[in-house]
Amino acid sequence: MSLEKGEKVSHFELKDQNGNDFDSKEIIGKKPVVIYFYPKDFTPGCTKEACNFRDSYEDFKEAGAEVIGISNDSEKSHSKFAKKHNLPFILLSDSNGKVRKKFGIKKSLLGLVPGRETFVIDGEGKVIFKFNSLDASKHMKKALNAVKKID
Template identity: 40%
Template structure:
């Protein structure tokens, strides 16, 4: 079990780095400073539920990009496993390898049998604005798009 509880709405994106599928270090706090960023955690690359979820994001990627959303998929897989997964399914977004669970712990994502739970955090300008602690891989992307639309509607109303 984790000693951390899941990040709350309004929390700052943690200052933690991850390695992407190509071996580049990514500072999560930095990438979350501008715009809308989705950090979605999944148990294991190239397993049925995770593949459906990732391909759903891939198939709706244009809509996400058009809404200004940057997507980061995170699991406790190795960098090599993330690269194979990204290449095999032509995933257009960044996958972060977190074999030691540092990112998982910073976000307070529950671990089961050495894998991250399927959880999701949406950040806007460095702050968590939405989270789902029990993600369904089949409607995850629709849920995220709906939430992004709500964010945009709310910011338009506040102008």
């Protein structure tokens, strides 16, 4: 089952890159949120994607949106990844894949690689845009365009 446009995001809790508890209720349903799922810290495509979001982070903030990256990597890996690339946004560790499953993210490349998918969620907690592509370069632009269309 996949989370589709118009559906509300169900509650989840994960640890962030600093080992802190993250509760989706604190952000989702309160302001627009971009959640992007990516395969792995430090891989070329994922680094490029994270840096694209970093370089446009102020544009997302100006539009009133928060950016959250989620992968199966550990909090420790996320912490190193965020420090190395000066990532100003939240990275969440979904080590058991529970949240990935809630969103219906499928594996790609013959089921070997965790999928790369981006969701834009409005201030009411509903999905208004979703994009699935292994091409890391397109996610940030499409997400920012969707955020800018939120009233």
